[in-house]
Amino acid sequence: MELYKFLPQTNCKKCGKPTCMAFALDLLKRKVKIKECTPLVEEDKYKEKLEKLKELVGDEEGEEKELRINVNEDDCDGCGICVTVCPVNARYCYSTLSGKAPEYPPDSHQLFVVKKGKCELLALEHCRRIAAEGRERECRVCETYCPREAIKIEYV
């Protein structure tokens, strides 16, 4: 509903959807992109709405940009919460289920490892933000639960 407010609300059907409401719902599910609504992008009177909408949907256009997970080594204290909480680690490294450190050498799916008291990123290609579908793609658990706020998810 929040997204609908910032659409033209003319039901022009240029995007291929029957109503603007349907477009808003698909936008929420990430099935369509903002630029598919041509009047919103082209016409000047919708400029404000477009900016607000971009703010709300956020990294929608970032899908074409590259995902980066930055770990600030100065802040990190190696507690390993990211290792345990990461859903990909939980699926492939069973020992993290009981809060233990994963086996070594690491599984090819493992995202994080704690070495010498600092968290290190191993491989990004299995991160849910790249490999998963639907709502799982919005995963932000490592960033949310890092007590030192050392992890930042960015699109560059």
Next chain:
Amino acid sequence: MEKITCTGCSLLCDDIIVKKDGSNIEEIIGACLKGVERFEMISSKHRVLKPYIRDGDSLEEIDWDTALNKVVELINKSNNPLLYGFSNTTCEAQLKAIELAREINGFIDSNSTICQGKALNVAKETGFTTSTLTEVINKSDVMILWGFNAVESIPRLLNKILFSRGKFRMTGREIKTIIILDPIKTDSFNVMGPRDIALLIEPDKDIELIETLKEICCTENALPSNEVAGLDKDDFKRLQTNLTNSEYISIFVGQGLLKNQEGKNPLKSLFELIDIINERNKKGRASIILAGGHFNMMGFEHVALSNTGQNQSLSFNNHQLIESQETIISKIENKDFDLSIILGTDPISHLPMRLSKKLASKPIILIDNSRSGTYLIADLILPTSISGLETDGTAIRLDNVPIKLKKVIDAPQNLLSDEDLLNKIIEKLREKREGI
């Protein structure tokens, strides 16, 4: 590649992997910064490797025979020695330390007397419900951190208890609630999720808070109309729901709750609150875990209790344990000692100025492996190997579970372990006594 137990803090993580290259540790995987610091002590520039004796303002290097003879001389001169520390060593060394205290008719106490040992002293009267970490991982759905900054003092604790997925808590973080009660907004507050409760309480008001919680756990409509300890009615409503409807509550007590408030001990009230919850809550139970700092703080309590029948502040006379109301603090306060033997701790920096001045006024024998505040004024310094890294042994985790420690590398310059050094001192003392 080896799996070893980390001795950085009282959690004693047993999943640390180290890669060795001869006598060097090349890589440490899984340990937090606190653990890594312990590993770095091996090759630290602050490491002490030779025995030293104080000569005026400077320290003079001496050989081991002279050092041991000096220890025997100092001990034989003293009538009222004081032994303190023993939280950063193995249970085996603690046993030897008690034997030494018995041999020299001294007074022995560990760091736990001024830390979580206080809680155990209260528990002697009231008893208390405790639990183990495995139980907490598998069953706990509500965790309370009371006056305890887990993220900074025991970094991997939240990882184990809150973010793990236990046998009956499959979905992990989503079905676990954490409640933090602290007067300071610490880093632990950053792990909050939508269901969690973070409450800033007024300092020194814990006892009022516990009394109110007792009431609201007994009667549903007893919610206070005024603010208590800085918390309003809504906060109490949420606490009430969590305390009375949970399946397994585990309360982690930190340093913040150990101090007496208004002449009363908040821990006593807390234990009573737990009893009330356990009695009235038909669904589940509540338990307490004491979160200590040093890796073998609980060890001294167990070793002393099982060998002498008293858990701390042991006073010996005629090689027998005697009844005494003294603690380490009252002993130092009244200057009721003429020699102190300190093992693996740094009281000069940790105790208040008033007490450390009094402690410094008498000769100090320091048994430790790195430079500290006490090192700067000690009269005799005996280095030892690092327990848990350069020696085997047993240590007791914060939930009273004994954990085996594994030797990783050899000690440099054939340094003795704490246990062997204490044993050598005892033998020397006996030789000397029999010789006379």
